[in-house]
Amino acid sequence: MLPAVLIAAPAFADFAVVERVAVDKSSNGWRFDVTLSHPDTGWEHYADAWRVLDMDGKELAIRILVHPHVGEQPFTRSLTGVDLPDGTTQVQIQARCLVDGWSPETTIVSLN
Secondary structure, eight states, X not given: OOOOOOOOXXXXXXXXXXXXXXXXXXXXXXXXEEEEEOOOOBTTBOEEEEEEEOTTSOEEEEEEOOSOOTTSOSEEEEEEEEOOOTTOOEXXXXXXXXXXXXXXXXXXXXXX
């Protein structure tokens, strides 16, 4: 009989995921409509923000999400009036979870 071996499995974080991004330019700046998914369980664990980063990782704007979206997945929230530096052709969108922090993944968005 072989001895039992227990292997510690890594804890899997529930990072928020950027599902879609729509971008539009207006006279008041840029509008970002970002759709996120996350297994929100309530006030203790939910997707609580997303942000716009330049391609070097500098934060340009942030959208704070003030409540869980347990019954609304995926969900879309917008941020308007975002001022981007002249010449910006791409940005990154990154999502955050209250418990697990910023997702290591970003979504690159080309600006038309």
